[in-house]
Amino acid sequence: MQPPPPHQPPGGGYEPLHPGSGHAPPPPPGYAPPPPPGYGLPPGVQYGPGYAPPGNPYASSYGHPPMKKRPGAVTAIRVFVFISAGFAYLIGLILTGMATGALLSPDVAADLDMEGSARGLVLGFGLVIVTIGGLMTWLGVRAGRPGKGIMWTIVVLYSISAFFNLITLSLVGFGVAVLIIVLAVSGNGRAFYEGRWGPWYHS
Numbered sequence: 001m002q003p004p005p006p007h008q009p010p011g012g013g014y015e016p017l018h019p020g021s022g023h024a025p026p027p028p029p030g031y032a033p034p035p036p037p038g039y040g041l042p043p044g045v046q047y048g049p050g051y052a053p054p055g056n057p058y059a060s061s062y063g064h065p066p067m068k069k070r071p072g073a074v075t076a077i078r079v080f081v082f083i084s085a086g087f088a089y090l091i092g093l094i095l096t097g098m099a100t101g102a103l104l105s106p107d108v109a110a111d112l113d114m115e116g117s118a119r120g121l122v123l124g125f126g127l128v129i130v131t132i133g134g135l136m137t138w139l140g141v142r143a144g145r146p147g148k149g150i151m152w153t154i155v156v157l158y159s160i161s162a163f164f165n166l167i168t169l170s171l172v173g174f175g176v177a178v179l180i181i182v183l184a185v186s187g188n189g190r191a192f193y194e195g196r197w198g199p200w201y202h203s
Contacts, residue, residue: 071189071191073183089130150193165177
């Protein structure tokens with residue numbers, strides 16, 4: 001007596017999936033397995049998941065460090081610099097206006113007790129302060145970007161400002177100047193200006 005023929009599973013040789021069995025359902029028609037890692041690259045070259053070679057415009061950003069907000073210290077520096085520029089414009093324009101009036105009218109010069117060379121000195125001093133206000137405005141714009149030159153420009157300019165505020169007993173101006181210097185040369189402010197903050201975006 002011959003043994004019965006082996007059981008032939010239906011569906012072209014694929015055995016249907018049963019609970020507890022180790023067989024998977026048949027793949028759909030036209031299915032092709034994915035290529036192995038490194039397929040299509042030169043021999044011995046493979047890129048990890050989410051990584052693309054440099055220069056690829058369609059490279060995924062997966063795996064790169066996330067972008068960070070600009071440090072709060074830098075934002076505070078810019079705010080204080082713009083406020084300083086506003087005060088410089090105000091004082092400079094007041095002095096320039098007084099000196100101009102004294103130059104154009106002897107009566108105004110007498111009222112302001114500004115006669116002779118005093119009018120020219122006050123006018124020149126006012127124009128210098130207005131120019132400093134313009135420099136501070138430029139610095140406030142540039143202070144939002146990294147650069148050691150920007151950091152040291154802040155330090156030099158506000159060291160001069162702190163000195164003049166100290167000899168004129170302007171304690172508020174002196175404190176603001178010192179605070180700006182400290183924010184620029186320490187902590188996150190220094191890391192940002194020295195380019196060690198990493199990828200960042202405007203906040």
